[in-house]
Amino acid sequence: MSGPSSYAVRMARLGAQIFGEVVRPTDTRSLKVVRLFREQPLAKRKEVYDWYPQHKIYYAMTQKLRFLGLFRSEHAGTRRARSDCRLCVIRTNPLCEIRDETK
Template identity: 50%
Template sequence: MATNYVKYAQLIKASSNYATRMKRLSNRIFGEVAIPTNAKSMKVVKMFSARPTHSNEEVVHYYPRHVETHALMLRLREYGLFRDEHQDFKDEMKRLRELRGKVKVWRRKLDADKKD
């Protein structure tokens, strides 16, 4: 039985028309590229044979935990260990608006309904 396999392997390596056609058939059966192609086309083949990104855990859970990180940065800012220049700018604009007497009073619709 092993000798038959060796003969088949030798036949596949041969450069006859039959050998090339059998090699192509074998590649199609086992999901490989049937006809040798350039590197650019092989990149496309690898892309389509790869696992879909929506089922890949490394891609789906790539981003950090934004809510917890934001809360941590706010707490560190209160302690003076982190400087958020954008929030500093917004606070300064709010302070200057208060000095000019231009404070906006926001009333929620629910609060207005409860008073009536």
């Protein structure tokens, strides 16, 4: 026999197509392109899309430590002081309907 039958060639091509291999014999330049397309896209790689730290986890940890008194944030303290001052101004304003119930 001179070579594989046409049925064997077609089955080999079908098997290569199913399993993502090169269907027909190609040169090295074409194989390089095939290899590039076989890799996972940049947008789906974990090291690309999971680049930034887990801010929600860090925020929850610092809030818990702050509640326990083990962490002090100047920015959070300033925000709280400003909101307290704002509430004091609202409560002492006689024209405002929201008043302190403890007085």
